[in-house]
Amino acid sequence: MLPQAKTKIRNPKSRAMLLAALYIAQEQYGWLSEQAIQRVAERLGLTPGQVYSTASFYTMFKLKPQGQYRIQVCEGLSCYLIGGAEPVIDFIKKRLDITNGGTSPDGKFSLEIVQCLAACDLAPAIKINDELYGNITDEKIDQLMAELSSKE
């Protein structure tokens, strides 16, 4: 039995806004703490469980504190073929004294290994926060880290 299609969208605003609301909360709090989840739930009239279930499903929602600059290294096949992934990851780990999933002691950088960034033509590719960087080399990373380290 198919449910009868309704002529009006039911409850169009509340739960469908959840991903957008989580982005806003993450922007404000830096990460999605219990408090942030609670607040989103209250604002949208959802249970904290409903909010947490969505927040924990998506990799871009962070359930623990993050560095000011989130470095995301692609480990996809195309990046690997062009010398990316592990060599790039190892270089950044050493350069910033950081582990995968960890944050540097000064709270400035965090490192994350991610799946294909759809930038295979620019392999190897990394992202720092929302910015995409292609054709990455050790020198390029060095330069980027130096620039970001000196920023306030």
Add this chain to the structure above:
Amino acid sequence: MFEPVLTQNIHRPDSEKISTYLANGGYEAARLALTQYAPQELIDMVKRSGLRGRGGAGFPAGVKWGFMPKDANIQKILAVNTDEGEPGTFKDRQIVECDPHQIIEGVIIASYAVGANRAYVYIRGEFFLGVKRWIKAIADAYEREFLGKNIFGAGFDLDISVHRGAGAYICGEETAMIESLEGKPGNPRLKPPYPAQVGLFGLPTLVHNIETLACIKHIVQRGPEWFAGIGTAESKGPKIFSVSGHVNRPGNYELPLGTPLSEIIFEHAGGIRDGKRLKAVIPGGASTPVLTADQADTLMAFETLEKAGSQLGTGAIIVMDETTCMVEAARRIAKFFAHESCGRCVPCRIGSVRLFETLERIEGGKGTPNDIDYALYLAENIDGRTFCPMGAALVNPARSTIQKFPEEYQYHITNKTCWVNRH
């Protein structure tokens, strides 16, 4: 010499701006469609063109339009899939970043044809520039009254909004995308009912990949016969091929469906880097079975690739030269799928991880003689036994590399090291 159609604007300066688009005949196809054609005529037109979906499954677009209920009292929705995540694929990113109005024009025509007054764009969370380009393009289209009330005076209303995903490959699957648009985890729904019957918010929903939508305006403008005149018997029209890996010129190449794989690799993408030899190709994104160098003359079309034991998928060509370890390539893709399994059903949730672990064992020189059979056994028990098509997808890289490069797997197990480093 084939003249690009879908990518004809992307190299112009400021190609993403509405002024550039309008200066090159933009929105004329939508005007024509809404003022000169009845919705059913457009559906027939797209059926005659032979256009098949460009998001991976290759379902005939016109047939999908025909599935939407005709009752004007039922509210309908168009969902626009920009959740490009198949490793190797980067065509949608380029279209959205460089020519978003071409897609909006397709959205207007498709919405009018199926009677949808509301369109939802879903875009991958990682595509930050793409999100910005979508939002700006939609705002500009509203300002020129190509969106909103009474478009082109044809009495047709359409509203569009943009929704950002948040990092989940599975949300490219149409029902998972719908769940995500509703604010839930991206777990695929059982089909049937198909989205054309029960989709977003329970309403009939037409879901299209953006490359499919980009084809629409050209079909209206140049006619379905022109579109059907390009390609092969079962694969019509132009297609954007994303080429990456060991080639001299990685990038997107728009060519007729049915172009030989070898022509794309050696002519358009400039051949193999550093004068090396071609070893293997993944022709349609990470979920499609690998082809050997001997199969490089295969035509890039739905039916020809199927005959060759693979799939067209998204048309993402990953090229691997003789230095590539096929066990490592399969392991890497298996890791991707283990990470991206949504966890809803057991064969995929557990199977993807076991498959990855097995390949990792073999690759790392810890494999036992039974491991190859075990990997095939896992593949057998995942394929066709999962809730959504991801199960069939995730076994392809492992199974096809074991079938085509068995000596490399054997070498890894016997010698605890890699075949490509054997000299």
